[in-house]
Amino acid sequence: MKEIARLLRIVRPYQWWMLLAAVLGFTTIGSGIGLLVSSAYILAKAALHPSFHELQLGIAGVRFFGLARGILRYIERLVSHNTTFKILSRLRIWFYESIEPLAPARLLHYKSGDLLQRITGDIDTLENFYSRVIAPPVTAIMISILLWVLMGNISLTFAFVLLCFHVIAGTGIPLLSGYLNRGISSKISALQAELQTKTLDCIQGISDLMLFNRLGSHIGQLEELKFRELELQRKHALIQRSHESLTGLLMSGAVITILWLLAPEIQQGNINGIYTAMIIIAVMASFEAFLPLPDAVQHLEANAAAGKRLFEIVDVKPVVTIPDHPAKYPDNHSISFSNISFSYPETHIPALSDVSFSIREGEKTAIVGPSGAGKSTISNLLLKFWPPSEGTITIGDQKLDHLDAETVRKNISIVSQKTYLFGESIRKNLMLAKPDATDEELKRALHFAGLEPFADKLDMWTGQHGMNLSGGERQRMAIARVFLQDASVIILDEATANLDTLTEKSVMQSMLSLCRNKKEKTLVVITHRLGNMSLFDRILVLEHGSIREQGTHEQLMQKKGLYASMWSLQHRHAPPELITGS
């Protein structure tokens, strides 16, 4: 229930909307009762053949409540749906804002299929939070009070009897149903989550499944999972579909009890028989407010569970704290790491230990070393995805801790090994780097990255994860983004690993000339492949998280150390990389 309290706090800005909708719900059901009671009043009065004007009160009531009910219901439904959507939008934004600071460091544990399930599933569940969880009990309580007042005027005993039946309908049935249903909903959503992941596996991994002749069995598994889900749905339905019938039985029980108690009262003349029809009809009509209550309890549970899962994701502390008063981004773009150590969570081996180096503005640096040496960790730390465990990083004269992460990333471009393209147009994917870019600029960027064929296809859809483009084309898209972003520091993190030799060479050369033309651009190339090394001002050689050697290509070759042996190993075995891309 802690979750429900938290959810209530999140949706609190809409409390007046919610109250308005609940009051409208109450007046709607109240009008229904009013209509039927006035009708009964007409009949009861008419049976005694009074003067005609005695019927007029009833006729006016029938007219008024008849119209009011329809109109109030229409307004109530609009207001409550509108409130629901406002709440939904609030929840979605709340969720995104909460996880945004966590990416990417804290989100590695969550598979995105799982995230999709959580967001669309759990947030859709919360869509019901107002209309199915909060509103029904509030409305029911108001109706119960109304009936208490009406009945209390005739006899407190009847009012009390009716209250008992109302309480049973409002709490007994929900509790019984909740008891019978326990665990089923959570089992269903667990199965749905599993189905979602397995379906994504089936769709995205279909070629592997076909190749290993596993598609049939994988689909068999999916069908089995669906079957199990449907079995549970069946159990759930057996219980859930009984609510209306059970509430109907309670209504009949209330009618029978009150009639049984009413008969002697009328016989003894304590109560006028004229009220009989009105009392019974009011009692029957009041149960309308209690019909949605058993479901409300189930929705409450589902909401609490969904809320709990969302809170679980959100409640993780971000690894990088945002400075309260970020310092101004320095004009000088030199970078310095002093005594930096870092370990990824849940690993024993440090990714970097006691690393110190500095890169002057405009310098062209290569960071090389075998895979797992900690090369990419350097860029992760510099981009403030993780904070170093020890040591200080500075940009210009500012400590990185004091800078706003977004500003840092705007000033540092990176092309990594895997480029994510959004399932949008090429134009939109490129404009991420420069939101106000003109078509002319976009085309120039595409030319620069060796993507001339796409220059007149700016509106082409890149496909899911950019899959309409080849691996090489996706990498070049990233290079086009760098061109557009025009940041002062450019990091290429194994960026050309998937490119063909010709393109790689031309891209590298344009990259270098881009950096040379604009004197102040700093270039850091992270690579395990040693080629064109003489182009760099300085080479840092990393192994096992430490800097082993640094210097120019010539210096390092003369030293005949790790670098020289790596270089000769690569060049003896596989001289040039030939042609090809994918």
Next chain:
Amino acid sequence: MNLDRRLLLLVTRHPLPFIASVVLGTLGGVMMIGQAAVLSRIIDTMFLGDAGTGNILIPLLLFGLFSFLRALCNWTSETEANRGTLKIKRLLHEKMLRKISALGPLYTNSVQSGRLSVKILKGIESLDPYFSQLIPQLALSMAVPLFILAVVFPSDPLSGFILLATAPLIPLFMILIGKAAQKATAKQWETLSRMSGNFLDVLQGLTTLKLFGKSRERTRSISEISESFRHSTMKVLKVAFLSSLALELVSTIGTAIIAVEIGLRLWAGSIGFQPALFILLLTPDFYLPLRQLGTKFHAGLEGVKAADDIFALLEKPEPKQNSTTDSLRTQRFSEQPIRFETVSYTYSGSDRNVLNDINCTLEPGCKTAVTGPSGAGKTTFINMLLRFIEPLEGSIMYGNTNIQSYNREEWLNRISWVPQHPYLFNATLRENLLIGKTDATENELLDAIEQSRLGAFIDSLPQGLDTKIGEQGARISGGEAQRLSLARAFLKNAPILILDEPTSNTDPVLEKELLESMKRLIKGKTAILIAHRLSTIRDADLILVFDRGNIVQSGTHASLQQKDGFYRKALLAYPEGTAV
């Protein structure tokens, strides 16, 4: 009101639960009439007769009995409808999965997988109210009012006429307003489906957004999408709820008219109190099923739109599969050459051949290197060997038999494929490896790990082989994913091998080891390599140079080196010794 014929057809596949549901629901209506008759008699007795408890005991018990039977009938009616619905949902789920598997990788790569999975899961679930509520209600909204009319007419024809006259207004309003609502609902469903795909995309690309400092401002676009969803939905609802307003008004005004009409006649003495009350009690229940039809129709609408998406998928033409299933088992596979004979292929919607008149022979046990710039048609060439697509013109022969005449599963059993971006399943590392050979022994598994140099990586994981791997291998580098895929190939040990850039992304030391273990894997097998290392290409028995859908050059390294052309040009681009 638009009833989708395709959906009704599904009901006829499992008709019994639905028939039971309608019969039981109607019986429930009859019990309700019984309740009203008894109740009006009790009240009449208490009001105008002798209100002694002895007089009303039996009628009260009878009222209780009717109540109980009514509850029972209604409950079983609903659960029966639910049973039928589950059967249909299961049927649809099966059909959709079979369809996707028949359409294959070319289709799944062309659609947003978030959208596709929403279609399968949510789409089917959103059909639930259509079958479990709308379909039975269609019959009930006819049957129950008819029974009520049948009892009202004999006791008071005038009230019967009023009911009969007002009832048709309800379906009339529904038709008038329902059409507009349906169109709007279609739009809403599209928005929902897009929003889901968009949200997944945003979440998966969160790191990229962060890199460009755009992650915080995405909040605004999410808020805009949500707001526009709210606006468009509210527009739909303003119209959709009008129909229920009209229905509600017909029913309340109908009740009011009856109340006044019988009240006046009761006052005038032309009708008794008991029949008047009986009719009044029945009036709301006369309109109720018709009104419920309105709300259930609204709930079912979403399903109708989802059905469009579902049937659009189900009705997609499947690539033709040859049904003749020559068995490959009896043939000694690795001794037959694979010949491409004037093979061409064009993707639908494109005017350019992605493969143009391809002729080549892949000799058994030989190593063929496929090379050429991006977009040259290499991937399509491989897709044909894998039979993900079939040639539009020409044929691929295995020995003297067209490969299309083999059962595809059996053909694929003979092929191992190490793609550029292997897909890693959301499962443990062990499960991801065992997909290569389900019944592999622990020794075979360890051997494959050793051969593909995965040992050190697995040792570094907290739970070793039993570590779960995230979607798209979030915690696995490209090189590791490829080594994993190689290990699968070792396990599968198929006679034909297709390797796609097998040596990219790894460091020089591992690369050297890997090349050596690959050589062992390739030995004696027919190997096709999309390669770009000169060392790999140089050793190939045949080099095929692709450009713009054509094989522009073919031969061995020695022969191609001599000839002017693409190959030599590429070779010269990097003089030995200074190259990458």
